[in-house]
Amino acid sequence: MNPSHLETLLAIVDEGSFEGASLALSISPSAVSQRIKALEHSVGRVLVSRTQPAKATDAGEVLVQAARKMALLQAETQAQLSGRLAEIPLTIAINADSLSTWFPPVFAEVASWGGATLSLRIEDESHTLSLLRRGDVLGAVTTEENPVAGCESVRLGVMRHLPVATPKFRDTYTTSKGLDWESMPVLRFGPKDVLQDGDLIGRVSGRIGRRRVSIVPSAEGFGEAVRLGLGWGLLPETQAAPMLESGDVILLDNNFVDTPMFWQRWRLESRSLTRLTEAVINAATVGLRP
Template structure:
């Protein structure tokens, strides 16, 4: 299979159009189109959906993943042979809570790799595996232990979440029988955030949960600040709220601990940089309670 054709397919998927891919590759749009047609003829499959943006078909995603692997190996090889800083892209999917807490030492480690660049994709840990399966990233923080085809899976530990609020918000929504979960304002990270709903199972039925006052804050740091100033109660990582509980700015609403297992899944590929990245993730995850 022609490596140039694979590189062209990857450029189209990354840039979202034949025209932009042509500009990035320094060739004409017609040349890009001819390369993809040749690749589709060779494979006997349609590889690109001619939509806006252009996307890979299921067959195309298989080749995109292969193209990314080739790009990583080529960049590493160039770095060794040329004795210069060939920037190797390390694409990783990580959930926002991990990035804001235990994952941060990985950033410092990659800074010391010198020949690498880090491209992070932020997604809920329940959904990062889709990026790995499509070949958009070479590693992902995920809840899933079972490895994706062609990948290895490594347990990292548990993210522990606690229901917290300001003392004032708790006191304003506490009845004789406990916290008034139905009427206390709440915070949600985003539309894919299902942790809070799972935490309320057995306390509130679905109909009541849907009609609560909920603010959506799609930033880990902003989510914590919104909790601290009393915009709503939240289910927040222990690693973030322990100091605020110790200072009295936040209080625990109950004794429940929601535990989310985390795993590192990565391509099964011989790559020095990928091995170093995996070692860095494992070391950083030492801050997490064991599975």
């Protein structure tokens, strides 16, 4: 199997198009197309769905995994031969709350290596594992403990979310029976925000009425939306702490949501991936609950 063909397949998946791959590889779009056609001919399968964005088919995902592993090991080999760090590509799937709270120390650690590059894919913590299965990433922060095939899993700790809103918001939706959870406007991070939906189910006694639901797909923007009274939301405790201290928001109740977090990575003999795993674990030890 031609390594340049695998490299081209990986570029298409990462860039999302044949044109993007041609720019990334500094070759013509026709050359990209020819390489993929040759690769598909050699394996007898369609490997890329010609959609916007372009995606690997089931057969293509198998080769994408192989291509990404080859890219990592090739970069490490070049680094060892040259006596210096080559540009080592490290791809990670992570949820927005982790990225905005406990994960940033990983940036400092990777920066100290001098030659590695990080490529982050933002996804809900309950869905990051799908990127790992497809071969889009080498490692993932996830809520799933059981490792996917070919991977190993490490417990990181617990992320706690607090139900908060502004004092005015709380007063507006307080009745003689307490908080009116059924009708309170609520914030969601996105359509896959199972954390918020799952939490609400445990708070309502019957059918959820017609609510105003605002979607804010940014960790920082989500916090600001809560602080400014757009709705109530579940905030990571480290993000909520300064708002609670200032009085901008208050706790709606003491029903916190504790979510165990795990790090899953490919079971691959890679010094860079091992160092990355250590950096993630160290950051989680400081930033998450045990």
